[in-house]
Amino acid sequence: MTAAPTSRGRVVASGVGLDYDGSTALDDASIEVHAGEFFTLLGPSGSGKTTLLRIIAGLLDPQRGRVAIDDVDVTHTPTQKRDIGFVFQNYALFPHLTVAENVEFGLKIRKVRSDARAARVAEILELTALGGLGDRYPAQLSGGQQQRVALGRALAQRPRVLLLDEPLGALDRALREDLGAEIRRIQQEAQTTAIYVTHDQDEAFILSDRMGVMRDGRIQQIGTPEELYRAPNDLFVATFLGKTNLFPGEVVETTSAGTVVRIGDSLVTARPHATSDATSVYCSVRPEQLVVSDTVPTGHHKLISAVVTDSRFLGQRQTVRLAAEGIQCSADLDPYGPVPAVGERITLSVRIGESALVPRETA
Ligand SMILES: Nc1ncnc2c1ncn2[C@@H]1O[C@H](COP(=O)(O)OP(=O)(O)O)[C@@H](O)[C@H]1O
Ligand SMILES: [Mg+2]
Structure with a gap:
């Protein structure tokens, strides 16, 4: 409207x-x-x-x-x-x-x-x-x-x-x-x-x-x-407007496709990070943006590897909890699609240019 x-x-x-x-x-x-x-x-x-x-x-x-x-x-x-x-x-x-x-x-x-x-x-x-x-x-x-x-x-x-x-x-x-x-x-x-x-x-x-x-x-x-x-500008807005997963990273460069951040041994292209010159950032990925699979799908960048710790059917979605390198995350999956089993090791990825970056120091 x-x-x-x-x-x-x-x-x-x-x-x-x-x-x-x-x-x-x-x-x-x-x-x-x-x-x-x-x-x-x-x-x-x-x-x-x-x-x-x-x-x-x-x-x-x-x-x-x-x-x-x-x-x-x-x-x-x-x-x-x-x-x-x-x-x-x-x-x-x-x-x-x-x-x-x-x-x-x-x-x-x-x-x-x-x-x-x-x-x-x-x-x-x-x-x-x-x-x-x-x-x-x-x-x-x-x-x-x-x-x-x-x-x-x-x-x-x-x-x-x-x-x-x-x-x-x-x-x-x-x-x-x-x-x-x-x-x-x-x-x-x-x-x-x-x-x-x-x-x-x-x-x-x-x-x-x-x-x-x-x-x-x-x-x-x-x-x-x-x-x-x-596209929240900071951590407060990112977390106040719904759930999100925060992956700590360092800004590497900004390209026409977005800002590139290093997360562990991966390079992830996020939305252009224009509102702050902070290099220590969180890559904010909403539960419905997080892709859980064996290999990284085309058009996506790998975030980290993780192990499934919990999986719940919630009607409209299947909420899967994951643990990796000290980070707890949650992904909302289609309950009618494939859902990984608890204990399975999987790869977490996100669509290129889709995640948001927020400065880390504004905690
Ligand atoms: N009459 C008042 N006297 C002293 N402090 C007040 C008064 N009204 C509001 N405050 C303070 O001002 C701040 C903002 O309050 P308010 O505008 O009512 O917030 P909100 O509507 O977002 O809950 C709060 O810290 C509140 O405690
Ligand atoms: Mg009020």
Whole structure:
């Protein structure tokens, strides 16, 4: 899916920083979110996601840097003048108002005429699939329904930007998947920019056009889910976005086919290693990229020889554990194809130019 073609809702944060009592919560954070884009801030707890989102919202004043929405500097603009909508983890609905009244609330504050209000509420209830529930009170709704009301309330005033801070955090797993897909659909239909905070990598992958991975108050890397997964710049991003096998190596040279690294007595051509001049690197190979065979297949380079220590059928994949020269690895194989037996000695290889290199010192 591509971002909706709208020209409203471009968000730029430049060099934004904030300290709490001398300790840095957010350091030199810069993002550029395109109009209509679904952009996710992904990172572990305490990495500064909420701080950055609250600064964009105008709920926190940054000590450094600037925020602009549609090229207008809003760094010191009050929240209510930023034309944004919010959704938080705890739904924060008004318990004494019905679903329809909750959605209508912001429109009333803004003195929208009552016939226009009624039409907009009906539209929003339709958009959020809450059609029959307008007269219920929040306490009469499930968690997922309450979160849809919160989303509808945030969208009622057609904000330029929708900010969501772990909105699925309080829901159980199955509901999270369903509502995650709903949030993406509603955002696309409403043609609004979304900035979404989560610590859940699966959620980020399902929802995002692009994402920024955060760690210790810094944005480590920005890209599409695929770019970040296939070509992480550092060890943190490589390991935070799913499992990987790390083979220590030394950079030998860079060719047109990629960067050549020596791993043991093998030479492996990996993706071009352009973001760092480190020569001590890890060659990062995802479990599904690791090829387990007797000999090295064409188009592949040998990594190391290994012995199979464990093999498990997991339905969609066969996970094989391997040990070699002090390295433990795991490979996800096709359970319908040939699977090596425990104790067997095999060769591990990877497709030429497919693995990623990350500097070793950024552990
Ligand atoms: N009100 C506060 N006072 C002091 N420290 C805070 C406050 N809010 C957040 N922090 C600290 O700032 C850092 C970033 O927090 P936060 O942005 O909430 O992270 P995240 O949303 O990624 O979990 C953390 O180290 C956190 O402990
Ligand atoms: Mg947070």
